[in-house]
Amino acid sequence: MNKIEEYKSELVRIQDIAILDTVDLVERANGCDKETKVGRGDAFWLYKSANQTLAIAARIEQLLAAKQQITITTSEEDEKQKEAEAQKLLLTVQKELTKRKGKTKKDGKEA
Incomplete structure (x- = not known):
């Protein structure tokens, strides 16, 4: 596994942890006594932490979606560039072939 794949898998692992922490924080905030000032304050900070974690x-x-999009775009651009180069090469070969056929006909030789 190369370094980039290791980073991606680590990011996915961290993302899973963040989502689980968010659920835990929201559940704890929901369980706070909102009738008291301290309970409301605790709930506020827990919801704020959950928001930041999410x-x-x-x-x-x-980040992962952007990286995947860059990879797809790069592949498509490379493919289009190679296709354009192949088309250009084909036109060059066709012109050269036409030129050679013209010379052969002038010499009276058949190709």
């Missing part, structure tokens, strides 16, 4: 998971998802 933002980390979402950011990792965006």
Whole structure:
């Protein structure tokens, strides 16, 4: 496994941990006594932490999607470039072949 694949798998692992932590934080915040000032404060901080943890998971998802999109785009661009080069080479060969056929006919020789 190359280094990039290791980083991707590590990011996915971290993302899974962040999602599990988010669920845990929301459950704990939901269990807080919201009738008291301390309970509301605890719930606020737990929800805020859950929001930040979920933002980390979402950011990792965006990073992985962007990396995959770059790979796909690069592959498509490479393919289009190779196709254009092949088309250019084909036209060059056709022109050269036409030129040679013209010379052969002038000499009275058949190809």
